[in-house]
Amino acid sequence: MEVIGWIIAIAMFIIAFAGLVFPIIPTALFIVGGFLLYGLIDTFEGMTIWFWIIQVLFVILLFGADTLSNLVGVKKFGGSKAGMWGSTIGLLIGPFVIPVAGILVGPFLGAVIAELVVSRSGVKQSVKTGIGSLVGFLTSVVTKGLVMVVMIAVFIFFIK
Known part of the structure; x- marks a missing residue:
């Protein structure tokens, strides 16, 4: 049963990492889901x-990294x-x-569009804000990826 637990947990982790590129996928849910399914299939002992x-x-x-990175990047x-x-x-x-x-x-x-339409910022400022949002997003992806790797490492440490 342990092998099946690992296969399912790894599949959940892979889906979670896909959430770094497709933000509609809830990364935290799939990481924790991998832990829970492993426990249900094998054991929660560790x-x-x-x-x-x-x-x-x-x-x-993970939740804070998304919001904070975007906010800091744009601001x-x-x-x-x-x-x-x-x-x-x-x-x-x-x-x-x-x-x-x-x-x-x-x-x-x-x-850029939001700055132009809602804030009525000039083109130069709107593009600058767009670059900030991109920097914030990329920072968030790196941060979330590292946190997810650490979460999986902690999981492996505790169950072995």
Whole structure:
């Protein structure tokens, strides 16, 4: 049963990492789902209260990384709340409208359009905000990827 548990857990982890590129996939849900399915199929024996406390803290960090990175990226480059919302909407829609490149183009265009339309910023400032949203998104992807790797390493440490 352990092998089946590992296969399912690894499949869940792979889907979670796909969520770094397709933000519609809830990365934290799939990582924790991998832990829970492994436990249900094999055993929860190594998953102590300390394991779950650590993992909950990492899940909070995952959620915070998304919001904070986007906020800091847009604000650092002089953007408004509209730019931040535009970036978020572009991030969700971009990959579906423009496959592959949409993950980068979406947040950029979303921030630029929001700044132009809602905040009535000039073109130069709107593009600067778009670049900030892109920097924030890429920072978020790297941060979330590292946190997910650490979560899986903690999982392996506790169950072995």
